């Protein structure tokens with residue numbers, strides 16, 4: 001069906017009237033959808049998309065499990081802090097952070113100062129079903145997924161709660177994107 005030019009555009013359907021003044025940073029636990037929802041959101045807003053985990057792997061020339069194994073979590077966090085500082089200082093874009101990035105105080109302050117920070121939140125059971133048994137997440141390896149995510153949630157929720165906006169990310173990806181577009185500040189248009 002031909003598009004009716006007279007009909008109003010659904011919010012966020014096309015990019016030109018949605019030009020954020022600053023980057024959008026997605027935070028939240030593993031499986032919240034930061035990477036997959038972030039890509040869809042960026043496409044809707046016609047913005048570049050960047051994934052901090054991928055950028056860390058590129059900078060370190062190692063995948064995340066190998067980084068953890070060879071150098072330990074502290075070295076990974078150092079790398080993560082530097083990579084996110086670079087991304088937050090870059091052009092306006094959608095940034096998917098790694099699940100633990102926002103716990104770091106320097107990263108948290110920087111993202112809150114420079115970006116629209118959105119916390120993608122969903123119940124642990126839903127997150128566990130999404131991350132499944134696929135490897136690549138060293139903090140879940142060899143542990144009961146629900147227990148591991150519950151303990152991360154207990155330690156991290158107070159940090160995620162500092163995000164500018166909380167998005168209920170329990171439903172499917174398109175619904176989460178729609179919720180984000182509806183929740184973004186109207187001054188962003």
Ligand SMILES: Nc1ncnc2c1ncn2[C@@H]1O[C@H](COP(=O)(O)OP(=O)(O)OP(=O)(O)O)[C@@H](O)[C@H]1O
Pocket residue numbers: 028029030031032033034035036037053096097098099130131137169170171172173174176
């Ligand atoms: N809203 C959703 N509905 C259904 N499946 C989803 C949803 N969001 C993400 N998924 C699926 O869950 C898995 C994990 O999602 P994703 O990699 O985007 O999470 P993440 O928040 O980036 O996690 P991490 O912190 O480990 O990088 C993927 O297979 C993705 O397709």
Ligand SMILES: O=C(O)C1=C[C@@H](O)[C@@H](O)[C@H](O)C1
Pocket residue numbers: 029030053064097098099100101136137138139
């Ligand atoms: O929640 C976390 O601490 C992590 C989440 C992933 O995105 C990766 O950044 C890494 O596996 C650590």
Ligand SMILES: [Mg+2]
Pocket residue numbers: 034035036051053096097098
């Ligand atoms: Mg991710």
